[in-house]
Amino acid sequence: MLFPTIDFGIFFLVVFTVSWLLRPHRIAWRWFILAASCVFYGWWDWNYLMLLFLSIGLNWFLGLMIARALSPEGDRTNASRWLVRIAVIANLGILGYFKYFDFFVSTISERLRSIGITVDGPMLNIVLPIGISFFTFQAMSYVIDIGRGQWRKPLNFLDFAVYLSFFAHLVAGPIVRASEFAPQLDETPDPRYVRSGEAFMLIFRGMVKKVVISSYLATQIVDPVFANPDSYGPAAVLLAIYAYAIQIYADFSGYTDIAIGIALLLGIRFPQNFDSPYIALSLQDFWNRWHMTLSRWLRDYLYIPLGGNRGSKSMMYRNLFLVMIIGGLWHGANWTFVVWGALHGGYLIAERVVREKWKGHELGLPQVMVKSMQWFLVFNFVCFAWVFFRAQSIDGAFTLLSRLFASSGSTAGVSLLLVFVIVASVASQFVPQRFPQKAEVWFATWAPALQIAALAGGLVLIDALGPEGIAPFIYFQF
């Protein structure tokens, strides 16, 4: 079920009403939310509910076993360590089977074919279950946290099932940790004070980003140019690259805005997932602002266990590079994602090296100019890496980049409106947070009739400005 559809609108009206009626009855509320989440997920393919419940059952059971294996003081034991390893391997095994099996088989077959050995490995050719990367990472964070002794009392089965399957974050995040979600299950939010202003604004903003901006950029320039770069000249290619940077931000942050807004209406708060990433002045800053819940996950469950900043610089750089490559591969089974991750890993290392070398040096330029240059470099580095993320193959990415230096080519799709949308989208990220926050508070004081008119008019306008039909969110495939 996609968020910006009538189906979801009806679904949510029912869930919202029943949820608040059942909220004082904790057990009934939990069963209801679990059932609603199953309907939401099963809407795509009921068969994959089995997979979701396999993940719920397996991780809940292992979490319980790990907690029991800890010492009475909550310290790790050999048994708990082994159980955590089993849990991680099991989760990665499921993810690997569905997401990476065909990729590895085809890669090996291609390599063998290139040396004259023809071996057709068994391909699964299965459709990737929606949201598998998100709920698998959430489940892993739960069992690892228990193994670290951070959770002394594992969740009961129902709470864990609600946590992992909660429909608002199920298919494309944000990656919410049990420590952020579970305490909210025990609270009884006051139905007189629901944060409607913030929720409505988030949902509305998310829909504009997804349905209008992302769809417009995709159909106007990104899809045609990336599908057929040979036909286009430098202007169209350059705009397509910038447009994709905006498209993926609008698409993904649009989804999380809607998800956070919906959860808020149900009295649940999710962590922030984006914080104006394109205003970043360094790559490190960019990763503190882009897909923040994934960045945190990679830091806490991969970077730090690998050694993090401890040890020599070369070890730290190695850790950074590995984490970014794995982060890239998390997005999909394709070498393009590996290259994207490697580029960001390289950027981050280079940034640290340059910062070390330039420590104490001053350029003698005005601060505004220095910051502008930093912003320009970071934004363009990020856009360059997006080319590999979006291209269908590495060759395709290089073909597209080579067209930046072509002497001719089509300019189809290039328009003033397109340039305006790109510039306005980037510029909007520089608007201080306090302005939308003030607007949220103000909106909540409007007469309900005015709110109804504004929301209804907004929905019609979004539908009119968007394309016919809603394309799936980009991050559903990850």
Add this chain to the structure above:
Amino acid sequence: MTAPGRKPSRRRKGWHKLFEPLKPRREGTMSAGMILIVVLLAFGVAVLLNADATLRKSNAKGDGIRNEIARTVASVTDVLQINFFRNSIDSALGKNQGTNIDVEELLRQQAEAESAAAAADAQKVPELAAPTPTEPMKIWVGGDSITQTFGTSFQRITQSTGIFTPTLDFHISTGLARPDYFNWPEHLVKNVFPADPKILVIMFGANDGQNMVDTNNKVLVRFSEPWIVEYRRRVAATMDLLKDPKNQRLTIWCGPPPMGPGTKTQGMDELSYIYWGEAQSRPWIQYFDTWPFFSDSEYMFAGNLPNADGVVRGMRQKDNVHFSTVGGDRMSWAVIDRIGKLVNITAGNVTPPPSQGAPPSLVERSELPPQMAGAE
């Protein structure tokens, strides 16, 4: 206490509250009950204001209870005249001015180029120069989601022949039934022809088994007789559009493969018959019959089939619609073989490995069986 002689002040209740500004005790909040009223009414008003657009989408998707509801809501808004809001926006945006492809206009754009000489020449199958490793031929493969796996295989294999420069251009879309969703003829003219590919391999239509709306805004029920007439017209116009003025472009129009059990796609044999029929009078269009390569001896869907090496492999993805990589490879080699019958491609490595190509005994049908109009 009330002052003597004054009526007691009555707190406004009920619907009046809807028009009074809210004074939340906590900033930015509202009660769940009021939120429900706001969301419910906003959603209801939006559904009414948007009724025409919803009906348009519903018409295209097919029949059923949703369409009945959409019709009822749209007729109510017609009476109340409240659909003007959405229709005015559409009009200002130049959107949804009918869902018919303006192929005539596109054809007019090409009219100058299509000289009488070219028209005479175009009565023959295009005679393309033989590609070589030093002068490779531009080949474009495009279509809907089925072309994604087939096209990826085709791109890789044609590249490996050393005599083609392939371009893959798939769009998750319909074929010709919903140009308002994705306009293939327009895309071909604007984005494909400028690159001057000598061979186009087209494969779309698997999603076309849905209702269409004609120029009079009348819903044509899928695979009904009027639907077939209109669809045939669109196919013919698109094929005409593919004609190169100098007759230097060949199009391999691939029919959709048979779909397996459990799929929602219907009428693939009907669509194939239309494509094949229209291609017969247009030498620049060569219809490729997919069915023999992905069905059993009775031309019924077969998910697992032996390749030339005799090993049985899965040709389709689990959805029984899209090709597996193996199926994509098999299809690609079959199309290359077909190209080889029309263009001299012997300078390239165009012999399929037995593990990838179909058994040589499989051949396309010379004639497709006629279909019954209205039969799904």
